Amino acid sequence: MAEQIEFDQAHQTLHEITQALDNGRFVHVRRQLQDMEPEDIAVLLEASPRKAREVLWQLTDPEDYGEILDELAEDVKDALVSKMAPEKLAEATEGMDTDDVAYVLRSLPDDLSREVLAQMDTADRLRVETALSYPEDTAGGLMNTDVITIRGDVDVDVVLRYLRMRGELPEATDALYVVDNENKLIGHLSLTTLLTTQPDTPVSEVMDDADEAIKVDTKDSDVASLFERRNWVSAPVVDEHQILVGRITIDDVVDVIREDAEHSMMSMAGLDDDEDTFAPVFQSARKRSIWLGANVLAALAAASVSNMFEGTLQAMASVAVLMTIVPSMGGVAGNQTVALVIRGLALGHIGQSNKRELLLKEAAIGLLNGVLWAVLIGLIIVIWKGEVELGIIISVAMLTNLFVAGIAGVVIPMVLKKINIDPALAGGMALTTVTDVVGLSAFLGLATFMIH
Amino acid sequence: MAEQIEFDQAHQTLHEITQALDNGRFVHVRRQLQDMEPEDIAVLLEASPRKAREVLWQLTDPEDYGEILDELAEDVKDALVSKMAPEKLAEATEGMDTDDVAYVLRSLPDDLSREVLAQMDTADRLRVETALSYPEDTAGGLMNTDVITIRGDVDVDVVLRYLRMRGELPEATDALYVVDNENKLIGHLSLTTLLTTQPDTPVSEVMDDADEAIKVDTKDSDVASLFERRNWVSAPVVDEHQILVGRITIDDVVDVIREDAEHSMMSMAGLDDDEDTFAPVFQSARKRSIWLGANVLAALAAASVSNMFEGTLQAMASVAVLMTIVPSMGGVAGNQTVALVIRGLALGHIGQSNKRELLLKEAAIGLLNGVLWAVLIGLIIVIWKGEVELGIIISVAMLTNLFVAGIAGVVIPMVLKKINIDPALAGGMALTTVTDVVGLSAFLGLATFMIH
Known part of the structure; x- marks a missing residue:
């Protein structure tokens, strides 16, 4: 009778196989892999820590290599392919769709890819070479040539x-x-x-x-x-x-x-979209530190704003205690707008004809929420710190920053897109820098003006 | 000869139609809408500010209503459907797939949905009622009954x-x-x-x-x-x-x-996934302020940490100037891990069998990048502020916070998932609260201990 698919089964399998590997029961694992569909083996490989992954790959039937490689995420595929001999790779590509072979070959160094191509029969080689001649991110790179x-x-x-x-x-x-x-x-x-x-x-x-x-x-x-x-x-x-x-x-x-x-x-979040969940530590650390480096600049920009008001901070430590609240709220509110705009740009909902409408709407939301949170935070601070002036200062700074956040949240991703910088990559950090600088300037500036 | 599809055309059309509407050329717009595919009209509606959207809907051929509604994002669909008469809606559902009719009816108030059902012929009504009897997010809610x-x-x-x-x-x-x-x-x-x-x-x-x-x-x-x-x-x-x-x-x-x-x-980012790009201002402001409210608590938690060290801030204003750097870096590093874990959980790559491996990996990355940025930031501060002690303090706090960020970035989303809270919704804010509190405590605590 027909067997239903159990979804927890995938993790059960992963757990069993990991244990069997730990116990050195390789024959058992090989047999289990033979019973699995190539696409399920691909998920198993992606979910396996790197060492286990390599052992599993050795134990997999080479006949399945082609189909598995096609299903794997790019980083995982690249790591496995880079360790295979060209003949083995050429063998694995037999019976694969042309576009899928091209997908596997694209990540190889040129000389290795040429060697693999040389091992293929002429008809296959010609078709794959045609596929490789189209850019990867176009219809040509996606298509198959098996047309009736x-x-x-x-x-x-x-x-x-x-x-x-x-x-x-x-x-x-x-x-x-x-x-x-x-x-x-x-x-x-x-x-x-x-x-x-x-x-x-x-x-x-x-x-x-x-x-x-x-x-x-x-x-x-x-x-x-x-x-x-x-x-x-x-x-x-x-x-x-x-x-x-x-x-x-x-x-x-x-x-x-x-x-x-x-x-x-x-x-x-500053990650590659195909980052392998179990990438090697050094490789991941290096990739991510670029993003952290960008944030250091943003953080230093904020610190140099504070630095301008060192005198005020010296005179009133309670200003220092409260100075992170306004930038934090501005960052959160602005990033809501940024996320909405990034999705809208990706779906093609936002363009010349409606950008003004969008800007007005987000500025209005910023203003509304600005008033709401200005009043609430102001009251909280007056009650907590017992200083009415400080409450007024934080209220005005909050209103300003949430209003600016709404506008910057629309403008920043759209300008980035116009100058061909990916808004998803740079939008959030640029926005946070703006809301940090504006939030700190407004709060510390007002405090300096009114109290100092 | 076959005409190629132009992708900028969609925005061109939107622009033209918006202008024609502004000039009151309704007959022209109606004719243009008649030439468009229902799925393209759906995109046009989604990309239109609300007032234009309602006018466009009036000008659309009611014969296309069913297919358009099926293609619309939930929020946009709900807004349009809520203003339609039950007879018109029943008419629109004729010829639609059962699951799509169910999709349209689910969002209506019960009495309205019953009225629409009453207007449909018996066979259709029975099929739609069956579809409605399955939960929306299951195979039953997705399926059609038109099987051969x-x-x-x-x-x-x-x-x-x-x-x-x-x-x-x-x-x-x-x-x-x-x-x-x-x-x-x-x-x-x-x-x-x-x-x-x-x-x-x-x-x-x-x-x-x-x-x-x-x-x-x-x-x-x-x-x-x-x-x-x-x-x-x-x-x-x-x-x-x-x-x-x-x-x-x-x-x-x-x-x-x-x-x-x-x-x-x-x-x-704290948004509904189906938030309409052109939602009414009040509705959006209300939805988003819930998220801002959660962030107020996080920001106040950070401020009360600073408050404990008011004496130190009073004594050394340069500590106040620099105190935002360590929390900021921890937040960015931790959110990289959170994003990776959320995707891994969604794709089913992360479970019992590999969580230890993942934790070790992310902790190691945190440590590595911690060392790197501790040294760099330490040097920058020594050069900028000319105080070696302050450089050492910020270095130690940075290393601590990035290490904690790596661990918290794995643990927080996994624990949230275990207690059935959506990690994508709450993970980032929980993480930022942890890195803010740890970052400020480490930096201000060390400063108090060493300098004060």
């Missing part, structure tokens, strides 16, 4: 007999492409239409037009949003002369969607 | 004739489901197999087993990761008795993947 083409002037019956003769169809085939004798795309015939049409109907009568073919140089994120909007399963790719060059399938697009969406979150 | 079933004992030829007689197939059909006479799922026959098999072959000989059917109560994020791993286009859904109840298609799964991935980013 038919002519428009034949009957459905002929197509049916051709398919039966041909045998197996490429994965995720949901349509056949209709081309002329120069391989120019004219239309497509979906399998469902093929199955529901009378056999004596000519293809040209029932095919759909080719008016939404993807150009080979379209950006991968644009391809993804087309697939999302149109609910496509696969789509044809054409060159500038409308010649059919390949086909993109939804499984590769899903990877792009996932990566795009993760990119914002990881970048906002 | 066949028997295993017939020949392929019979199936082909049945399909031709039937005419159109449901969207994204890539397989027919083989059931017994109690509607129990036995297997599935993919369209590609159907097309490449000789007509006299019995279905049971060429069908695939039903060993990976999705249970109706499976969580939607688990459904999504199954689709991602297995590269499915559609999959059957069964109840606890293995009875076929529906079918999930990749287009609905893509929405889940996008939402899941966006959820982490938006939650980490």
Whole structure:
């Protein structure tokens, strides 16, 4: 009877295999790996600490290497591939989709990649070389070349007999492409239409037009949003002369969607989107320290603002005690706006025509929340510290900073995007620097003016 | 000839339509909307400020309402639906997939939703009511009931004739489901197999087993990761008795993947994942102020730490000037770890078996970067302020805080997950509170001990 999939099973397996490895029961682990699907082995590898990962890779059936490599996150794949012999790699790529072989080869050093290509048979090599000639983040880099083409002037019956003769169809085939004798795309015939049409109907009568073919140089994120909007399963790719060059399938697009969406979150924390959860310590520390270095500059900028008011801090220690509150609130409020704008830019919701509207809205929210928290914090400080003047100062500084945070939260990511800096990467830190500097200046400046 | 899709076109259209609306050229806009695909109108609505959005909705052909509503983000959809008359809504749902009607109805108040259901014909109403009976975030809430079933004992030829007689197939059909006479799922026959098999072959000989059917109560994020791993286009859904109840298609799964991935980013900034970019000011301000309120507590916690050291701050204003640096660096470093752990938890990479490994790794990275930045910041402070003792103090505090940040960055999200609090929502703020308190205590405590 059909067995249901258990989701805790993945972690159970991981736990068992880790224990079996620790106990040196390699034969047992090898047998377990043989029973697993390649895509599940990929998840197991990603979830394994590095040493266990290498042992597991050795114990995996080399026949599965290709499919596993294709499913692995980039960093994990690179680490494993860099230790494989070129012949083994060439072997692993047999039977893989062209775009997936290209994905594996792209990360290799040039000479190694050439060696692997040299080991492949001519037809495969040519197809992979074509795939490698397109930039990775375009439709050309995403597409497969395993396309089934038919002519428009034949009957459905002929197509049916051709398919039966041909045998197996490429994965995720949901349509056949209709081309002329120069391989120019004219239309497509979906399998469902093929199955529901009378056999004596000519293809040209029932095919759909080719008016939404993807150009080979379209950006991968644009391809993804087309697939999302149109609910496509696969789509044809054409060159500038409308010649059919390949086909993109939804499984590769899903990877792009996932990566795009993760990119914002990881970048906002200053991480690579494909950072391996179990990357080597030195490698991770080095990558992350670049981000910390940027933050040192931001922190020193804030400290030099405080430094200008050293006299006030000297005179009134309670000002020093409270000086972190206003920058902290501004940073949090501003980052809410930054996150909203980054998502809006990624989804294509924000542009020239509505940026003013957005700025007004976020400034208004900043003002509203500014008033609310100015009053509340002011009251808290008056009650806590018993100094009305300090309460007024913190209130005014809070209102100013939350208002500025709303405006900066819209302006900073949009300006960064305009000058081609990734807003997800730099937006949060730039915003925090602004709210720190404005928050400290407002609070310490007012304190100096009113009290000192 | 086939027209290529231009991506800047979307914003061009938005710009034109906004201008036409401003000039009151409603007839022109109505005509333009008629030429657009429903999914493109959905994006246009999402990218429009609220007033323009309502005018556009009035100008849209009501025939497209159903498809547009299905594509809209939840907040935007809710706002539009809440102003529609029940009859109009019932009309709009005609021809929509069952799961999509359920998606639209779920957000309505109960009495309104009942009214809409009352306007639908009996067969449709029953199907939608069934869909509504499953929780929204399960396979039952995602599935459609438009499934084509066949028997295993017939020949392929019979199936082909049945399909031709039937005419159109449901969207994204890539397989027919083989059931017994109690509607129990036995297997599935993919369209590609159907097309490449000789007509006299019995279905049971060429069908695939039903060993990976999705249970109706499976969580939607688990459904999504199954689709991602297995590269499915559609999959059957069964109840606890293995009875076929529906079918999930990749287009609905893509929405889940996008939402899941966006959820982490938006939650980490303290936003709803479906917050409308152009939500009303009051509504947004209220939602966001909850998060600001939580941050007030965190900021006050940090201020009360400083308050304990008021004497030291009074005695040495340069300590006050520098006191924001260590907490800031700890917060940034810790949030890198938090982001990594949140993604790892979401992808299922982190569990019992590898948490120790992860903790050691992040602690080691914290220590390494701690040493690096302790030395650098120490030197900068000695040069800037000319006080060696202050340099030593900030170095020791920095090392401590970055080390603690690495550990807290792993422990906090994992503990939150264990006690069923969303780590993406609360992790960052909890971490920042810890690094603020530890950073300030270490720096001010050491300063008090050594200097004061």
